[in-house]
Amino acid sequence: MMGKLDGGEEKLFYAFSLEDAVPQDHLLRRIDRFLDLSELRPFYSSIGRPSVDPELMVRMLLVGYCFGIRSERRLCEEVHLNLAYRWFCRLGLEDRVPDHSTFSKARHGRFREAGLFRSLFEATVRRCMADGLVGGEGFATDASLIHADASKNRSAWKGEAVDWEDPQIASRPVVEYLDALDDGPKVTEKKRVSLTDPAAQWTCAHGGPAHFAWATNYLVDVQASVIVDVEASPAVRPAEVAASRRMVDRTEERFGLKPKRLMGDKAYGSAEMLSWMVKEKGIEPHVALFAQPDRKKADGVGRGDFTYDPEEDAYTCPAGKKLKRFRREARAKKAKPPPDQVYRYYALKADCDACPLKPKCCPNLPMRKLPRSIHEDARDKVRELQRTEAYEVSQRDRKKVEMAFAHLEQNLGFRRLRLRGPTGAQDEFLLAAAVQNLRKLACRVA
Ligand code: SF4
Structure with missing residues (x-):
């Protein structure tokens, strides 16, 4: 016989445990084992607590990046409704989820200024190192374009006068852009400049329609595809190459890791970049060379x-x-x-x-x-290296950085930025890379 609904009569007490409700093999449980938030201690205010607990904010952001929840409003709703998300954020059934506006303010305020997101990312790298996932022998570098949160309808072509003081367009990304220039330009210097995120690059590098974009640059240790550094840069080749150099330097400074070989595509094969690798850093350049112009015709002398x-x-x-x-x-x-x-x-x-x-x-x-x-x-x-077997191995290893970008796009649904300006792009890329490292650690747990 079928059961009967009890007419909606409410019980006064329930025997319910959030701990029991979340399956043992849930991805968030496995990530939680590797999450080290001790680095967040300096972010607690000495005078009272900040409006949003840094740990709660970080845990909510990790949920968002892990499951492709890109909107802060939706993230707050999902954490409110989903038991596993509540468990991961250390929220009881009756605890209130912060309002999305408070959450947003905290994210863009002092946490950003204090470098909380880089601290979080670096903590994941240290954990990967402690678990033996980082060999430190071979690194691969590359950049991937991510759509900026900027519409082409709110933009100006080169030569058009733009009044950056206009309150209609003056925003944090605009201030960041102007600060980066010596004197705020009255006339735009780029081919096309966005009025909402002026530092984003107008590009059609992927062969599709032109759009505004940022580049996320990865430095990946090829032993287990751990991302050891990440940096946002304008989506132009010289900026991407410069970002790679900074990442190699920073990884050495922060973690004492210096690769024996560095892998990259021909974007990193300029004579100047190669010279930096060989002469300054003592790193073997396992990169493709730029083809030099050669006048050789079919029967000519090349x-x-x-x-x-x-x-x-x-x-x-x-x-x-x-x-x-x-x-x-x-x-x-x-x-x-x-x-x-x-x-x-x-x-x-x-x-x-x-x-x-x-x-x-x-x-x-x-x-x-x-x-x-x-x-x-x-x-x-x-x-000389191109004639060796090690170079062939490096060409296969180099694909690991491309796979990290594919994972970012396909599994994390990261195709478009939500935040604007260089700091917004940097925050988002750091969080996404931290999640990728945590998922890598979590996948090793049966
Ligand atoms: S001498 Fe040498 S460089 Fe001059 S034309 Fe002959 S092959 Fe070319």
Whole structure:
């Protein structure tokens, strides 16, 4: 016989335990085992408690990033209704969830200024190190674009005058943008600038329609794909490369980790970046090289046909003639470093005029000229590494950083920022990376 509803009569007492209600293998339970919030102690006010307990705020944010709940209003509602979320946030059944506006104020206020989110992220890295997940031998670096919270309808094209003092557009991200410039520009310098998040980059780098975006830069230890550092940067290649250098330096300073090899795609293969890795840091550059422009046609004489002799500092061409920077010692002594960091080697006009290869080598020039970066020796180091088995292994290991970005997008649903400005992007990327590390730790628990 079917049971009968009791007409909605309310019981006075219930025997209910939140602890028992949350399954033992729930993801939040497994994450909780690895969560170390002792770093939050300095964030407690010495005079009374802040409006939102830092630990409660961090736990709620972790729930949000872990389950792709991007809106603060929705996060507060979900924590109110979901028993597992309440358990993880240390809220009893009768405890009040903070109002989303208070929560928002605390998040953007002193917690941000005090670097709470970086402390939280670094605590996850330390935990991964303590559990033996970080080898420290090989790091992979890359950047991924994330849509900024900026509409193209609220933007100005290059050359359009923008009154940044206008109260309609003056906001925290605008103030951050102006502070980063020497004098607030009256005319926009970028191709297109957002009026809501002016530091975001207008880009179509992914091949789709152009949009405003930020880049999240990861430095990943390839042993277990742990993210050892993360940084927000404008979505342009030089800024991404600079962010990678800062991450390598910071990881060494904060955790004493310095990789033997650094993996990256050709964005990190500029001569200058390679020189920094090899000469300054003593790191093996397992990166793809930028293809150098080469005039070689199907039957022409290309750069690869010339051999460089470092002792003589000269190239030898296929006809056996020398290409040199200087022919006279006096000029060599007076020479200053080239402003564009490129040396130029010239053949003798007399040699080229008499050469049968001239129509294939330099048909429209009086003599052949070869440029060489002052950091070319670092490129040579990569060419040497490219012939080794270790380089092939690195090419496979490099995919781990791309997988971390795929996980960020597919599993955490992180495709668009909620916060604006460089600090907003940085906060969001730190929290997302912290969650990825915690999930990695949690997945190891059966
Ligand atoms: S044209 Fe000049 S540089 Fe080219 S192969 Fe002949 S001698 Fe050498």
